[in-house]
Amino acid sequence: MHAEWRQGPSPKQLTLEWTESIRQLFLEGTGEEYFIGSIQSLPVPEWEGNFMLFDSEESSHKSMRGLLWTAPFKEDTVRIVSFVLDAGARGKGWGSLVWNMLAERLLSNNYKQIQLEVRASNERAISFYRERGLEIIQELHGYYRQGLGYMMRGPLRFHHPNNHTPKE
Numbered sequence: 724m725h726a727e728w729r730q731g732p733s734p735k736q737l738t739l740e741w742t743e744s745i746r747q748l749f750l751e752g753t754g755e756e757y758f759i760g761s762i763q764s765l766p767v768p769e770w771e772g773n774f775m776l777f778d779s780e781e782s783s784h785k786s787m788r789g790l791l792w793t794a795p796f797k798e799d800t801v802r803i804v805s806f807v808l809d810a811g812a813r814g815k816g817w818g819s820l821v822w823n824m825l826a827e828r829l830l831s832n833n834y835k836q837i838q839l840e841v842r843a844s845n846e847r848a849i850s851f852y853r854e855r856g857l858e859i860i861q862e863l864h865g866y867y868r869q870g871l872g873y874m875m876r877g878p879l880r881f882h883h884p885n886n887h888t889p890k891e
């Protein structure tokens with residue numbers, strides 16, 4: 724698949740058509756059912772930490788294949804609010820690529836930590852984050868409608884594939 728990550732809009736900037744495509748991406752990607760209004764009110768500002776993956780020159784809702792939304796959380800910490808690729812785009816390195824794009828942008832703006840919430844059953848995502856230096860710091864009961872969640876946190880840094888013990 725030829726595709727590209729581009730700076731993305733924030734939830735509040737989206738038309739209904741866009742929001743509907745994202746709703747479907749979330750439903751299919753995470754099993755999480757959102758209302759249109761709850762997507763538009765996600766706590767994500769318009770800023771450099773938002774990315775979308777497109778598989779055509781045109782940045783349209785029809786060519787969107789993935790989404791990374793983040794938000795400044797504390798002074799030096801960024802929070803991942805949503806990170807989803809559609810099924811056909813997974814396992815090809817697109818997630819790794821945007822992780823490094825995010826790290827590059829935010830490290831130069833003095834962010835040092837990254838934190839997020841993930842379902843305890845989402846082994847793939849948890850190992851993706853662990854490989855990138857994040858650790859489970861708290862169990863979340865009642866955060867997800869069903870099942871246990873974890874809060875994960877770690878230093879914001881690049882991840883170099885095939886080098887699982889990167890030199891600091």
Ligand SMILES: CC(C)(COP(=O)(O)OP(=O)(O)OC[C@H]1O[C@@H](n2cnc3c(N)ncnc32)[C@H](O)[C@@H]1OP(=O)(O)O)[C@@H](O)C(=O)NCCC(=O)NCCS
Nearest residue numbers: 752806807808813814815816817818819840841847848884
């Ligand atoms: C989690 C997610 C964002 C990761 O992105 P991705 O593009 O699939 O990940 P990559 O292709 O960059 O692969 C990352 C690692 O996962 C591993 N991986 C690839 N395919 C895999 C698979 N089928 N199962 C488990 N791990 C796999 C790779 O070995 C790779 O390891 P590396 O970094 O050492 O090379 C993506 O899979 C996704 O959208 N999943 C569904 C939604 C979701 O769970 N979001 C997170 C919610 S918190």
